[in-house]
Amino acid sequence: MERKRMKFLVDGMLGKLAKWLRLMGYDAKYSIFPDKTLIIEAAKENRILLTSDIALYREAVARGIEAYLVKGKNEAERIAELAEKFNLKIEVNVESSRCPLCGSLLRKVEKMLVKGKVPNQTFNFYNDFWVCINQNCRKIYWQGSHWKKINEVLLQAKKLTVNAKKGK
Known part of the structure; x- marks a missing residue:
């Protein structure tokens, strides 16, 4: 399944993992709802449920x-594990990344549009900025x-997948 079509529902115990999946460009919805609600939501939205709750x-x-x-046990191990299971690309391409906070797409914006919205030092030092397209979020990102x-x-996650393939 390609990146744009793969959709995850991440339970409340794995919130950081949801952010990492979003950074890597995957549709990862994070939910703290009760188990029965998560199951209904996963079915309704055709999402793969990710959980550490047996x-x-x-x-x-x-x-x-x-x-x-x-x-x-840590984010690198979890990313490697999911990369192996779902053939995920372990990379961040800001052109396809999603907002780590809300999961919406990011859009590159002209530097002048973020003036006064980011710290002056950040504005002066960096040239490339991205903004979340969600009108309720609008978080600004830079590298x-x-x-x-x-x-x-x-x-570290890439190394873990290489080692797993070598049988280590």
């Missing part, structure tokens, strides 16, 4: 919902100092 996983599978029990940490986690 009882929720078993209930979803018993009801015919595509679900996956996430076992990784700042946090970008190094993002790339480190993704590199």
Whole structure:
């Protein structure tokens, strides 16, 4: 299934994972609703339910919902695990990324449109900015100092998938 068509529903225990999937360009809805509501939502929206709750996983599978029990202990392990299971690309391309907060698409904007909406130092140092298209969110993003940490986690996840393929 290609990136634009794959849709996930991430339970309340895996909120950070939802943000990572969004950064990587995947449609990942995050929900803290009760288990029965999550199962109904996954079925209604044709989403793959991601959970670390074995009882929720078993209930979803018993009801015919595509679900996956996430076992990784940190974000790199979880990303690697999902990449293996669902053939996900472990990369962030800001042109296809989604807003980590709300999951909406991002759009590149002219630098002058963010003047006064980001810190002056940020405005002066960076040239490329993206804004969430959701009118209720409108969060502005740039490839700042946090970008190094993002790339480190993704590199670690890539290494884990390579090691898994080598049988390590």
